[in-house]
Every structure is written in structure tokens, then in C-alpha cells.
Amino acid sequence: MKRLDYVFLRVVRWSSWPLLLLVILFLITGYIMSGRFGMSRFMDEKTALTIHKLMHLPLLVLLVAHVVPAVYLAFQRWGWIKRRNHPHATTKVISNSP
Numbered sequence: 001m002k003r004l005d006y007v008f009l010r011v012v013r014w015s016s017w018p019l020l021l022l023v024i025l026f027l028i029t030g031y032i033m034s035g036r037f038g039m040s041r042f043m044d045e046k047t048a049l050t051i052h053k054l055m056h057l058p059l060l061v062l063l064v065a066h067v068v069p070a071v072y073l074a075f076q077r078w079g080w081i082k083r084r085n086h087p088h089a090t091t092k093v094i095s096n097s098p
């Protein structure tokens with residue numbers, strides 16, 4: 001695997017966990033604001049709205065960081081993007097560790 005692909009794969013994996021946390025927080029603050037599932041007993045609507053609004057930019061940034069390299073690697077795998085052979089490219093064995 002080329003160094004660029006390796007870096008992209010790490011970005012996909014590292015961005016995914018804060019992204020997952022943000023999506024969960026988005027849902028929770030949304031339910032608190034709408035008073036669904038009795039969630040409003042955990043936090044008042046105003047605070048939930050403030051937190052909800054603060055998370056838009058980080059969510060967008062993490063979603064782009066997670067999805068763009070994932071799509072690039074998928075297109076390469078499908079042969080839609082040609083693999084560039086770099087003369088100095090090192091072949092590196094990738095372990096399954098994140």
C-alpha cells in the first residue's frame with residue numbers, strides 16, 4: 001500500500017470515532033430540545049440548543065475528513081481511479097491495528 005493510501009486509511013479510521021460521538025450528541029441534544037423520550041430531564045432546551053449549534057462545524061469537518069479519503073480509496077479499489085506508481089513508493093504491510 002502506498003504511503004498516501006496508508007495516510008488516507010488512518011484519517012478514515014481516526015476521524016470515525018469523534019464523528020460517531022458527535023452524531024450521538026447531535027441526536028441526544030435534538031431529542032432534549034424536542035422533549036422526546038423524556039430526554040429534557042437531562043438538560044434544559046437552551047443549553048441543548050447551544051451545544052447542538054456548536055457541533056455543526058466539527059460535524060462537517062469530521063464528515064469530510066472521514067468520507068472523502070474513504071471514497072477515494074474505494075474508487076481506487078474499484079479501478080475508477082488509477083493507482084499512481086511512485087518510483088520511491090515503499091511497500092508496507094498494514095496491520096489491523098487502528
Ligand code: HEM
Binds near residue numbers: 009016021023071
Ligand atoms: C456520520 C456518519 C459515519 C460514522 C459515525 C462513521 C463511523 C465509522 C467507524 C466508527 C468506523 C470504524 C473505524 C475503525 O475501524 O477504526 C468507520 C469505518 C469506515 N467508514 Fe465510516 N462512518 C460514517 C460515515 C461513513 C460514510 C458516509 C462512508 C462512505 C462514504 C464511510 C466509510 C467508511 C469506511 C470505508 C470505513 C472502513 C475503513 C477501514 O478500512 O478500516 N463512513 N466508520
